[in-house]
Amino acid sequence: MRPASFLYHLGWTAVDWLFPPYCLDCGTLGERWCETCQQKISLLAPPLCERCGRPVELAGLCVECQHAPISMDAIRSCYAYEGIIREAIHRLKFEKDLGLAEILANALIKVLSMQDWNIDVITSVPVSPARMKERGYNQAEMLAFPLALNTGVPYKRSLLKRVKDAPSQVGLSKEERRENIREAFEGLPQASQYSSVLVVDDVVTTGSTLQSCALALREQGVKQVYGLTLARAISRDPLARATS
Template sequence: MGLTMSWMTRWFPPRCLLCGEPGWRGRALCAGCDADLPRIEAACRRCGEALPATGPGLPALTVCGACLWRPPPFTAIEVPFAYAAPIDWCVRRLKFHRDLAAGRLLGELLAEKILQAPPSVGAVVPVPLHGGRLLERGFNQAVEIARPVASGLAVPLVTEALNRSRAAPAQMDLPADQRRANVRGVFAPGGQPVAGTVLLVDDVVTTASTVREASRALLRAGADGVRVLAVARA
């Protein structure tokens, strides 16, 4: 696979998925489109919510008030992008049109972000889809996104660490309180054991209720700690 990819990249350098210009850094994204991505600059290290600006001369906040008051079950979350154009387009291309090139690009962007300060993690775990949804869609978008992250960090991609007991309606269509109720108890430890700190990967986080529930299940499955990495915050 690795050999095939490098051969392919040498002879057919990727074109930008967004504008068709030659890709940059061996990716299907050009330098101009990369510079225009909707990056999130200041966000809480624990939950990923945007942080308020502090006054002049005061140190910038790194953790929000809500997390100081009631810390989430994961130790850190990184969400580099806002769910806005063209990131939302790439997520939809992957999810609903099975555009694996879009998935690889999102995964490579996440890998680039996490490799700026690589965390010490023993495994990368994608948020699972419910079995029925997986059959219907044929693939799990979080696995596609997690793949370049796991290979960038050189740790195993563990796809059976969690089970999802029911298919939730699309979280983004529900109000916040229903989202929380919707995912409560939905994850259970799966067949594959986990240990040490685990990096949980998802595509889009909205209220973070899904990654909270999945983190709790990973802690029950034996993980010492969970860090979260997602593409975009809606």
């Protein structure tokens, strides 16, 4: 473990000592998410679409990526967005259970280590200034920071700016949807010094948020943009098609 990563972990261990947590799943005192409960949940297993990371039946590209490739070079997620993972993200986002992020980041570390991505810098999907003021933190950043410390890749907050909150895509034409997504984030000039950026988020649903981040970063000249999320919303209905 790198010294910075160890110190960060030590900091959270001290917080646990002062304010003993309860396991997210079984409620055991003194654990944020105990080893036994962690082992009950498995990482999303291949075959996954090479590009968007959606579970597919055969290795390669999913139908959507064959027809309209996403702007991200690749997206990978650790878990399906359901059950205890959904609960964990809820706690992280709305109940200020920030210690959870440090333990959940272990899955991001593991999944990133399985990719052959060459990354210059790690950033996270930003929240709007209004959301930041109200919440006091960005849950995606709480996940991305320990990942950066562990990998030794620098973390930079100021590569992207959220111009508006979760754009509604309802009732818009394809062209309007594209514009709507494009307008959600702005790439900041600092991004132009990097050629390959990893964007971290808590959950990917339709993929439009990451898509928007990729477009904004590419406008600043970034060549490769990868996405890594803790969870991915998965349609259990084989006939339903998620929209990327």
